[in-house]
Amino acid sequence: MVLTHTTNHSYTHPFPTVTLAFFLRYYSPQLNPFSAHVLSTDTIDSHVDPETGRLHTTRIHLKKSRMPSAIIKLLPASVTGGAGEKSSYVLENSIVDIKEGWMKTESRNLNFTGVLSVTESQHYSATPPTRPTTRASLPPLGSRKTDKAAANEENSRGRFGWISGWGAKRIQSSIESIASNKTDDQIIKSRDGMKMVLERLRSNGVVAVLRELNRREGKSVFEA
Amino acid sequence: MSASLAPECNEVKERYDTCFLKWYSEKYLRGNGRTDDNECASMFKEYQKCLQVALKDRKIDKLLDEAREDSKDYDTIHLKRK
Numbered sequence: 567m568v569l570t571h572t573t574n575h576s577y578t579h580p581f582p583t584v585t586l587a588f589f590l591r592y593y594s595p596q597l598n599p600f601s602a603h604v605l606s607t608d609t610i611d612s613h614v615d616p617e618t619g620r621l622h623t624t625r626i627h628l629k630k631s632r633m634p635s636a637i638i639k640l641l642p643a644s645v646t647g648g649a650g651e652k653s654s655y656v657l658e659n660s661i662v663d664i665k666e667g668w669m670k671t672e673s674r675n676l677n678f679t680g681v682l683s684v685t686e687s688q689h690y691s692a693t694p695p696t697r698p699t700t701r702a703s704l705p706p707l708g709s710r711k712t713d714k715a716a717a718n719e720e721n722s723r724g725r726f727g728w729i730s731g732w733g734a735k736r737i738q739s740s741i742e743s744i745a746s747n748k749t750d751d752q753i754i755k756s757r758d759g760m761k762m763v764l765e766r767l768r769s770n771g772v773v774a775v776l777r778e779l780n781r782r783e784g785k786s787v788f789e790a
Numbered sequence: 791m792s793a794s795l796a797p798e799c800n801e802v803k804e805r806y807d808t809c810f811l812k813w814y815s816e817k818y819l820r821g822n823g824r825t826d827d828n829e830c831a832s833m834f835k836e837y838q839k840c841l842q843v844a845l846k847d848r849k850i851d852k853l854l855d856e857a858r859e860d861s862k863d864y865d866t867i868h869l870k871r872k
């Protein structure tokens with residue numbers, strides 16, 4: 567089953583600030599209280615394409631799963647991907663083109679893909695300078711990899727072959743419906759989080775924001 | 791400060807993150823960011839040296855490979871349709 571949600575939103579902040587907020591949104595729960603479920607964030611690739619000037623970034627986030635633990639317990643380690651029974655790895659790819667004024671991002675889960683795949687794509691773009699707002703759309707929940715899980719289910723020789731067993735279908739459809747029902751709520755929270763980061767950046771620059779966060783944690787940066 | 795999935799990489803990660811955010815906001819967003827003048831490159835290298843070991847230990851490197859394979863499948867299908 568493939569479900570798609572699409573929403574649009576205009577931020578009343580300049581485009582460059584919105585892209586910065588995207589990179590900062592999981593930086594600290596003090597900056598974004600809606601990021602408390604994010605356990606870690608790592609960058610595995612970051613480069614500027616010399617031809618286009620676009621910044622390509624790949625990050626891995628480890629998030630506490632929102633799935634009910636009763637369901638998680640039914641899943642074998644081969645499905646949870648060994649990240650711990652309540653955690654899920656999310657791969658995030660982003661491209662920023664500052665000259666053309668757009669940012670595209672795509673996030674998807676790396677484990678649990680045998681039961682549910684969620685791909686979240688976002689497209690931010692700057693509207694003409696007269697209206698300095700930034701648009702975001704959050705389409706597809708559950709897209710191509712859900713197809714793949716279904717394919718594995720049919721031939722039942724894939725790594726997730728177990729899922730073709732009795733009862734597994736019911737588990738899968740419960741998980742899908744939970745994920746689907748939670749999506750609208752999650753989009754609002756994620757947007758609220760972005761807004762909080764944006765507000766902090768509006769009143770202070772990024773260096774001041776980081777310095778303040780580090781001061782609270784008893785560290786000093788930028789002084790060296 | 792966001793943590794690394796590998797606690798042993800926290801320190802190098804923090805140094806890189808701080809450098810990146812400063813470079814991004816002060817240079818890239820102002821149209822001055824180029825690959826060859828990126829002052830964070832050496833910090834990134836150090837961070838990756840630590841992180842790649844952790845990704846392997848946790849078998850995340852395999853999950854990444856699978857994800858890349860799937861993207862390839864998707865691209866093939868996507869391009870065929872066009």
